Amino acid sequence: MDTRSEPLVSIDExxxxxxxxxxxxRRGISDGTLKAVRIGPRLIRIDAASLASAGRPLTVARADR
Structure with missing residues (x-):
């Protein structure tokens, strides 16, 4: 049995x-950006830790004034 210590959240959250x-x-799950598990035939839960690492860092150009 796989016991997880990371919290799992629904797609809506x-x-x-x-x-x-x-x-x-759902697109993020499909392309591998978000880690998710299927629980039963319809229930999908997302690894909350993968949400923090899903975004890309934003680079901001400095405007010379």
Whole structure:
């Protein structure tokens, strides 16, 4: 049996927190950006730790004034 210490969250939770659609979260699961597990035939949960590392760092160009 696989016991996880990381919390698992539903697809709706990160979508609401990040202000994106659930379809965007599902795309992240599909392309491997987000780690997820299927529990039963329909229930999908996302590894909460993978959410923190999912974004890209933003580079900001300095404007010379």
């Amino acid at each position: 990160p979508a609401a927190r990040l202000g994106v659609s659930t379809k965007t979260i």
